[in-house]
Amino acid sequence: MPIETALRLYDPSAQEADLLAVPFGADLTADVELHLPVPALLAHHEAKGEAGEVVEVPVAHGDAVRRVLLYGVGDASPRALRRAGAVVARRARGRRSIDLRLPEDAGARGWAALAEGALLASYTMKIGSGGVKAVEEIRLLGPEEARPAIERAEVAARAVGLVRDLANMPSSEKNPEWLAARAVEVAERSGLRSKVWTPDDLAAGGFGGILAVGQGSVSPPRLIQLSYEPADPDGTHVVLVGKGITFDSGGLSLKPTDGMKFMKTDMAGGAVVIAVLGALRDLGVRTRVTGLVAAAENMPSGSAQRPGDVITHYGGRTVEVLNTDAEGRLVLADALAYADDVLDPDTIVDLATLTGAIGVALGRDIGAVFSSTDDLAKELVEAGEASGDPLWRMPLIDDYRPALDSPVADLSNIDAEGTYGGGAITAALFLREFTGGRRWAHLDIAGVSRSTADDGIFTKGATGFGARLLLEWLSS
Numbered sequence: 001m002p003i004e005t006a007l008r009l010y011d012p013s014a015q016e017a018d019l020l021a022v023p024f025g026a027d028l029t030a031d032v033e034l035h036l037p038v039p040a041l042l043a044h045h046e047a048k049g050e051a052g053e054v055v056e057v058p059v060a061h062g063d064a065v066r067r068v069l070l071y072g073v074g075d076a077s078p079r080a081l082r083r084a085g086a087v088v089a090r091r092a093r094g095r096r097s098i099d100l101r102l103p104e105d106a107g108a109r110g111w112a113a114l115a116e117g118a119l120l121a122s123y124t125m126k127i128g129s130g131g132v133k134a135v136e137e138i139r140l141l142g143p144e145e146a147r148p149a150i151e152r153a154e155v156a157a158r159a160v161g162l163v164r165d166l167a168n169m170p171s172s173e174k175n176p177e178w179l180a181a182r183a184v185e186v187a188e189r190s191g192l193r194s195k196v197w198t199p200d201d202l203a204a205g206g207f208g209g210i211l212a213v214g215q216g217s218v219s220p221p222r223l224i225q226l227s228y229e230p231a232d233p234d235g236t237h238v239v240l241v242g243k244g245i246t247f248d249s250g251g252l253s254l255k256p257t258d259g260m261k262f263m264k265t266d267m268a269g270g271a272v273v274i275a276v277l278g279a280l281r282d283l284g285v286r287t288r289v290t291g292l293v294a295a296a297e298n299m300p301s302g303s304a305q306r307p308g309d310v311i312t313h314y315g316g317r318t319v320e321v322l323n324t325d326a327e328g329r330l331v332l333a334d335a336l337a338y339a340d341d342v343l344d345p346d347t348i349v350d351l352a353t354l355t356g357a358i359g360v361a362l363g364r365d366i367g368a369v370f371s372s373t374d375d376l377a378k379e380l381v382e383a384g385e386a387s388g389d390p391l392w393r394m395p396l397i398d399d400y401r402p403a404l405d406s407p408v409a410d411l412s413n414i415d416a417e418g419t420y421g422g423g424a425i426t427a428a429l430f431l432r433e434f435t436g437g438r439r440w441a442h443l444d445i446a447g448v449s450r451s452t453a454d455d456g457i458f459t460k461g462a463t464g465f466g467a468r469l470l471l472e473w474l475s476s
């Protein structure tokens with residue numbers, strides 16, 4: 001299910017719901033008759049006003065009882081307000097509507113963050129079977145000047161919802177053909193051009209990496225391209241490349257069950273590319289953007305690629321495949337080389353659930369950015385901070401490059417001897433070989449693309465990490 005909750009902005013006098021959320025510290029006298037002084041009430045609950053704190057107060061409302069949620073806003077930063085919005089929306093689950101008063105002086109970014117947090121926390125993976133339905137309508141009460149920021153926040157939140165939907169879809173339904181069909185649907189409703197390479201097209205074009213990874217599956221691979229042409233272009237062209245492995249069993253280098261059970265989300269990077277492209281027109285982005293999703297299912301079978309095979313990528317570089325579980329870099333290599341050869345971008349950014357190693361290095365909260373271009377890394381780190389999809393810059397260590405030398409091909413797909421360590425770094429170095437020296441950044445989102453619990457803006461399952469970050473970067 002996408003985010004089904006409606007979000008609307010109303011004049012503060014237009015209260016209607018039987019649940020009213022008001023920020024700590026706001027004047028309540030206009031809204032409800034409280035028979036207790038607010039400071040004493042908060043002290044009684046030992047509430048300090050931190051973001052995520054909620055004190056619930058039943059109040060008389062004619063003959064009925066209405067509930068007021070006093071919600072903490074912490075330092076009123078976007079980060080705090082995102083969390084506050086999420087917690088309040090969770091408390092409204094199961095209800096038809098909630099009146100949610102915006103903190104008066106939070107400003108456009110703050111209001112947007114509160115609205116975004118409330119919508120993201122209202123995402124539900126499944127309806128009907130267990131779990132409580134998200135609130136049907138969030139009625140934001142605030143000034144008219146908040147409207148543009150809230151509308152943009154809603155576009156971003158719904159893009160995240162689409163990423164979560166695509167990534168949460170079981171691989172029994174989600175194969176490369178299915179993913180391509182969803183991308184084409186998004187293109188049709190968002191004014192994008194689309195192009196899909198079938199296996200024959202891929203063979204004719206020399207996309208040996210995507211074909212090799214997909215050759216063990218009964219569901220053949222696809223390359224998906226979406227193109228956004230702004231009405232008022234600023235003259236720059238960005239290519240976004242996403243890893244679209246619809247299931248990663250590891251191939252013949254088979255994963256154990258524990259390592260495989262969440263691998264339906266191994267196309268999260270590709271889903272971000274699709275959802276971001278789908279939101280650009282609504283945000284009025286002026287950069288030309290092309291999205292590429294390299295989609296394949298990595299399966300073991302009699303037709304699967306074998307460790308030791310040598311494959312030829314788009315553009316002619318050869319790679320010795322020493323581990324079929326290092327498949328993301330193989331499909332991305334083709335797409336990166338194609339972007340460099342044909343699309344002439346000013347900047348390339350790829351996103352991929354590429355390595356377990358990055359989860360070891362940075363954990364589940366912070367994604368990795370690798371780039372040889374300092375200003376691009378800085379832009380992305382800043383967009384991450386502003387959007388709530390935080391990034392940490394990781395190094396491309398040239399001394400580790402010999403890890404990828406092969407005696408039989410231009411490159412090996414892994415550090416076969418394991419002498420260098422730093423698995424996320426050698427993976428990034430591999431990708432760099434296919435970028436033609438262009439301005440490029442690689443986001444390894446393997447650690448952050450899945451949440452283990454319903455918590456704040458996250459619902460258990462896919463997080464949609466990367467969509468808000470890229471939309472922020474492309475619109476600023």
Ligand code: BES
Nearest residue numbers: 323325326327353354355356357414446
């Ligand atoms: N899709 C995985 C990476 C991954 C791991 C994503 C955990 C999300 C959670 C990727 O294709 C993979 O299998 N990488 C290998 C690389 C290794 C064989 C060099 C890994 O990380 O073990």
Ligand code: MN
Nearest residue numbers: 248325326327
């Ligand atoms: Mn793998």
Ligand code: ZN
Nearest residue numbers: 245248266328
């Ligand atoms: Zn993978």
